[in-house]
Structures are given as structure tokens and as C-alpha cells.
Amino acid sequence: MHPIRKNARVLTASLTGTAVEFYDFYVFATATALVFGGLFFPQSSPEAQGLQAFMVFGLAFIARPIGAIAFGHFGDRVGRKATLVASLLLMGGSTLLVAFLPGYASAGFLAPLLLCLLRFGQGFGLGGEWGGAALLAVENAPKGWEARFGAAPQLGAPLGFLAANGLFLLLGMSLSEADFLTWGWRVPFLASVVLVGIGLWVRLNLSETPAFREALRHSAPPAVPLGTLLRHHWGAVLAGSAGVVACFALFYLSTAFALDLATKKLGWPREQFLMLQLGANTFLALGIVLAAWWADRIGARRVLLIGAAATVLVGLVFAAGLQSGSGLAVFATLATALFTMGFVYGPLGGWLTSLYPVGVRYTGVSVAFNVGGILGGAVTPLLAKQMSNMGYGGSIGLLLVAAGALTVVGVSLARPAHEA
Numbered sequence: 001m002h003p004i005r006k007n008a009r010v011l012t013a014s015l016t017g018t019a020v021e022f023y024d025f026y027v028f029a030t031a032t033a034l035v036f037g038g039l040f041f042p043q044s045s046p047e048a049q050g051l052q053a054f055m056v057f058g059l060a061f062i063a064r065p066i067g068a069i070a071f072g073h074f075g076d077r078v079g080r081k082a083t084l085v086a087s088l089l090l091m092g093g094s095t096l097l098v099a100f101l102p103g104y105a106s107a108g109f110l111a112p113l114l115l116c117l118l119r120f121g122q123g124f125g126l127g128g129e130w131g132g133a134a135l136l137a138v139e140n141a142p143k144g145w146e147a148r149f150g151a152a153p154q155l156g157a158p159l160g161f162l163a164a165n166g167l168f169l170l171l172g173m174s175l176s177e178a179d180f181l182t183w184g185w186r187v188p189f190l191a192s193v194v195l196v197g198i199g200l201w202v203r204l205n206l207s208e209t210p211a212f213r214e215a216l217r218h219s220a221p222p223a224v225p226l227g228t229l230l231r232h233h234w235g236a237v238l239a240g241s242a243g244v245v246a247c248f249a250l251f252y253l254s255t256a257f258a259l260d261l262a263t264k265k266l267g268w269p270r271e272q273f274l275m276l277q278l279g280a281n282t283f284l285a286l287g288i289v290l291a292a293w294w295a296d297r298i299g300a301r302r303v304l305l306i307g308a309a310a311t312v313l314v315g316l317v318f319a320a321g322l323q324s325g326s327g328l329a330v331f332a333t334l335a336t337a338l339f340t341m342g343f344v345y346g347p348l349g350g351w352l353t354s355l356y357p358v359g360v361r362y363t364g365v366s367v368a369f370n371v372g373g374i375l376g377g378a379v380t381p382l383l384a385k386q387m388s389n390m391g392y393g394g395s396i397g398l399l400l401v402a403a404g405a406l407t408v409v410g411v412s413l414a415r416p417a418h419e420a
Contacts, residue, residue: 014137018153022160024095029256060123061378064370067127072363076225084132091125092196099189131366134349139209150349151292158285215358225363236355240368242410248376249403250341257381280334287342300347307343308407315400
């Protein structure tokens with residue numbers, strides 16, 4: 001039987017979880033760009049509203065490494081399956097509750113406080129999601145299929161983005177501006193319960209991964225996986241964290257930040273720009289598939305280095321393309337950036353899992369992925385927003401140059417666990 005057919009349930013479980021992850025995260029990102037500033041921080045200036053909203057958005061990236069440590073501990077000691085179910089429940093529950101939040105006008109300071117709390121809960125749950133989904137796929141992969149199996153969680157990104165972006169687009173086209181700002185933005189958060197339900201149904205019917213079962217036969221899991229990881233594999237944590245920065249920076253500058261800039265400073269109609277992003281999203285999926293296929297032939301490390309070098313090149317033209325005023329140029333810029341993201345994201349599952357032994361792998365992969373996410377996913381769009389507010393919008397591409405260079409360094413220095 002073909003390896004993909006034989007492991008269809010495992011791959012579906014990996015893909016579904018990260019589809020929920022990116023749906024939840026991008027629903028929040030879109031609402032951050034379009035709604036949250038005025039709804040939760042109305043007493044500030046428009047520029048300050050945007051910065052405060054992006055600061056709340058970035059809070060999840062602070063929570064993610066904490067969640068990575070917590071879920072990684074149980075993932076390495078109890079198993080991948082149970083930990084993935086718990087992370088999905090926390091992540092989905094936090095997202096759903098955002099739909100019921102009051103605004104500042106009716107709840108005062110309590111409104112942004114609750115938003116921060118739920119964003120932290122969302123990030124905490126997400127901290128254990130991607131790493132576990134990647135392990136679920138890679139630890140079930142036959143020899144020579146590690147990168148392609150490891151790309152299953154990554155394909156959840158364009159699917160989640162498609163669902164989130166598409167739903168916001170439909171709501172924007174069918175509702176008045178007043179209805180959209182009053183209650184329409186809440187619908188995507190409510191709809192997250194459907195994806196979470198599908199993800200839980202698939203995951204509850206899985207068995208533990210062969211690699212984890214085999215490791216338990218030889219020795220008991222470490223009492224404190226994080227301690228073992230930092231004592232013996234701290235270099236792999238640093239290199240792995242640097243290696244994921246470019247993918248986060250490309251995604252959030254091309255999506256949340258670009259939407260904010262286009263609709264608030266460049267005069268783009270919201271629905272028109274959402275359509276451009278929706279079309280560009282297909283290039284992300286294409287990049288992931290091509291990169292994963294290529295990584296199984298020439299090695300994930302080499303493909304990641306090519307993608308990181310391409311990120312530097314994209315950074316040199318990103319600001320000019322985004323601010324060109326031409327729909328074709330903007331689409332080409334977004335499509336190129338997201339296609340490039342496929343090459344620094346598609347092989348990550350296979351590459352990161354190779355850096356850590358099975359006993360600390362859940363913790364290692366999760367911590368590295370989410371620490372890198374702070375730099376790429378929280379700091380980068382926040383700096384871009386601040387640069388734009390200060391009149392340096394033409395230089396935002398330098399952030400991608402820096403992210404690509406950092407990923408080149410991380411991937412170059414990293415070595416598989418058996419070589420460490």
C-alpha cells in the first residue's frame with residue numbers, strides 16, 4: 001500500500017490540527033488589523049490603537065514557549081496523542097470565547113484585559129500544537145518520506161488561512177460596515193468550534209507513534225525533559241529557534257501587517273486586498289509541496305538554506321512592491337513572499353525533529369519553533385508597524401533581510417542529534 005494511503009489518518013490528524021492553529025491565529029490577526037484597535041482601545045489615537053492591538057496579538061508568541069515547555073513535558077513523558085488532544089482543546093476554547101467578549105465601551109478596561117487573557121490562552125495551547133503534529137507525522141514516516149510526511153502539518157497553514165481569510169471576505173461583502181464591526185467579526189471565532197470538533201474526532205482515534213513506543217521499551221522518559229534538553233542539546237535549541245524565524249516573518253508581514261498597512265495607510269478597500277491575499281495563499285501551498293518533495297531528495301537542510309537566502313532577496317523588494325499601488329505588483333509581491341515561505345516552512349517538520357533524540361523531541365521541537373516565533377511572528381510585525389508609523393515604511397523589507405540571514409545562520413550551525 002502507498003505510504004500516504006497507509007498513514008492517511010495520521011496525516012489527516014497532523015494537517016487538521018495545524019489548520020485549526022493557523023485558522024485561529026489568522027482569525028485573530030485579521031481582527032487585529034481590522035477591528036480590535038477601535039473596539040478595545042478607543043481612547044487612543046488611530047496609530048496607538050493599531051500598535052496596542054498588535055501588542056495584544058504578539059502576546060500569544062510570548063505564551064507559546066511557555067506552552068511548549070508545559071505540553072512538551074507531557075508529550076515526552078505521557079505521549080504524543082493525549083498531549084495533542086489537550087493542546088487542541090485549550091487553543092480552540094480560547095479562540096471561541098473571543099467571540100463573546102464585550103468592547104471597551106461596555107466593559108471598560110476589563111475588555112482589553114479579557115482579550116489579553118484569551119490571547120495568552122490561545123498562545124499557550126498553540127505552544128504544544130505544531131511540535132506534536134510534526135512528530136505525529138514524522139515519527140510515522142517510512143524511510144525517505146520524512147520531509148513529505150513532515151509537510152502535512154505545514155499544509156494546514158494555507159488551509160487555515162484560506163478558511164479564515166475567505167470567511168472574513170464573505171462577511172465583508174455581505175454585511176454593512178456597522179454590522180461587520182458590531183457582530184460580523186465575531187462569526188469566524190464562533191466557527192472555529194467546527195474545525196476543533198473535526199480535529200478532536202480524528203485525534204481521539206489515533207494510536208501512539210512507533211518511535212515513542214520504541215523509546216519507552218529501552219528506557220524510561222526523562223523526569224524533566226526540559227532540563228535534559230537544555231543540559232545536552234542547548235545548541236540545537238538555539239540553532240532550531242534561529243532556523244524558524246524566516247517563515248514566521250514572511251507569513252505575518254505578508255498577511256496581518258500587509259492587511260493593516262493596505263487598508264489603513266494605502267487606501268485599499270478591505271475586500272479587494274483580502275482577495276489578493278487569498279489568491280497569493282495558493283503559492284504558499286505550492287511552495288510547501290515542492291519544498292517537501294525536494295527535501296526528501298537533496299536534504300531538508302539544503303532546501304531551508306535556499307529558502308532563507310531567497311527570503312533575503314524578497315526583503316529587498318518587499319516594501320516597494322507592497323506600496324506600489326498596482327494590484328498586479330502587490331499580488332506578485334505577496335505571492336512571491338508566501339511561495340518563499342513554503343521553502344522555509346515546508347521542510348521544518350523533518351528538519352527540526354532530526355535535531356533532538358526521541359526522549360526530549362517534543363520539548364525540543366516545540367521550544368525551538370515557538371522561541372523563533374517570538375522574533376519572527378511577534379517582534380517583526382510590531383517593528384514593521386512602528387516603522388510605518390514613523391515614516392520608514394520603505395525600509396520594512398530590511399526586517400525580512402535580517403530574518404532570512406538569521407535563519408541561514410541557524411540552519412548552517414545545526415546538526416542532527418546523532419552527530420551532536
